C-alpha cells in the first residue's frame with residue numbers, strides 16, 4: 167500500500183497483502199514463539215537483521231508487523247513499532263530517549279497514567295518535568311526557550327478535551343531542539359495526523375479507537391525510521407511486546423476505523439449540542455462546540471472533532487451516582503473508543519490514579535462525566551440521556 171491512497175482505502179488494505187499465506191484473504195494469527203532455520207547462515211543473517219524474517223516472538227511477529235504496517239500508513243510515517251499496551255508505548259518511548267539530568271516539557275492534562283509517569287517515576291530518575299497549562303501556548307513557548315529533550319503533547323486531552331495547537335508547538339519544540347511526541351489516541355489517524363503537523367513521533371493506545379471493540383490491549387509508536395528503530399530496540403529487550411491475537415483483533419478493527427470514527431464524531435457533536443441545553447448540566451466540554459475556547463485550532467488541525475466529550479452536572483458526584491445507572495445504552499466502564507457508548511466519572515476512569523487535590527489542580531470537577539460516543543443511532547443515545555435526566559430531575563423535586 168502506498169501513501170497516496172485515501173485513508174479509507176488504507177484502513178482496509180494497508181498492512182494486509184504482504185502477510186497473506188495459503189491463499190487466505192485474511193492475515194493469519196501466528197502464535198509460534200520461534201521460527202525454524204535449516205540453514206545456519208540464513209538464521210544468522212536474519213538474527214543480525216541482514217535478511218528479513220523472524221527469530222523470536224518478543225522481537226517480531228508477522229501478525230504484529232501487519233498491524234504496525236497498517237498504523238504506519240494511516241499516520242503517514244516511515245516506521246512503526248508496537249507494544250502490549252498504550253502505557254507501554256508511552257513509558258518505553260520516554261525511557262528510550264530520556265537520561266538523568268534531562269528535562270521534559272508537557273501539559274497538565276495528559277492521560278492519568280502518563281501524568282503519573284511525569285509526577286512519580288521520572289523525578290525519581292533525576293529527570294526534570296515541567297507541566298504547562300494545556301492551552302497556554304505562550305507559557306509552553308517560554309519554557310521551551312529554556313531547552314528540553316522532549317516536548318510531550320496530547321490533544322484532545324482526557325477527559326476535558328482541551329486542544330493544543332500541534333503545528334505551533336511542534337515548531338517551538340524544533341527551535342528548542344526537542345523531540346516532539348504527540349499522543350493521538352483521541353484524535354485517531356482519521357481526524358488528525360500529528361507527523362504532518364511537525365511532530366517527530368505519534369503514539370496511540372491501540373486499545374481505544376484503533377481496535378474499537380474493547381477486546382484487545384495494545385499500543386503503537388510511529389515516526390522516522392531511525393527514531394522508531396531505537397524505540398524498537400528498547401522494547402525488544404525490555405519485553406513489552408504486543409500479543410499476536412491482540413494484533414489480529416486490532417488489525418481487524420482498524421478496517422472499519424474510518425466508518426466508526428465518522429459516526430462517533432457525528433454522535434458526539436449531536437450529544438454535546440443536546441447537553442448544552444439541559445438544566446442539570448453545568449458545562450459541556452467538546453472541541454466541536456463553538457463555545458470551546460480552542461474550537462478554531464481544533465477546526466484547523468482536525469478533520470472532525472472525535473467521539474469523546476465530557477460534561478459536569480449540578481450537584482456533583484451525588485447527581486452522577488443517580489444519573490449514570492439510569493442509562494440503558496451505555497456501559498459504565500473505564501474504556502473508551504469502542505462501538506458502544508461508554509460513560510464514567512473521570513475520578514473512576516482516566517484519573518483514578520490521582521488524588522482529589524491533583525484532579526482539582528487539573529481542572530477536573532469531581533462530578534465530571536466522560537462520554538465516549540459509540541456508533542448507535544444518535545437519536546437513541548440522546549433519548550436515553552433525556553429519560554435519565556428526566557428521572558433524576560423528578561427525583562430532585564420530591
Ligand SMILES: *Cc1c(COP(=O)(O)O)cnc(C)c1O
Nearest residue numbers: 251252253277324351371373384
Ligand atoms: C487509554 C489511554 C492511554 C493508555 O493506554 P492503555 O492501552 O490503557 O495502556 C494513553 N493515552 C490515552 C490518551 C488514553 O486514552
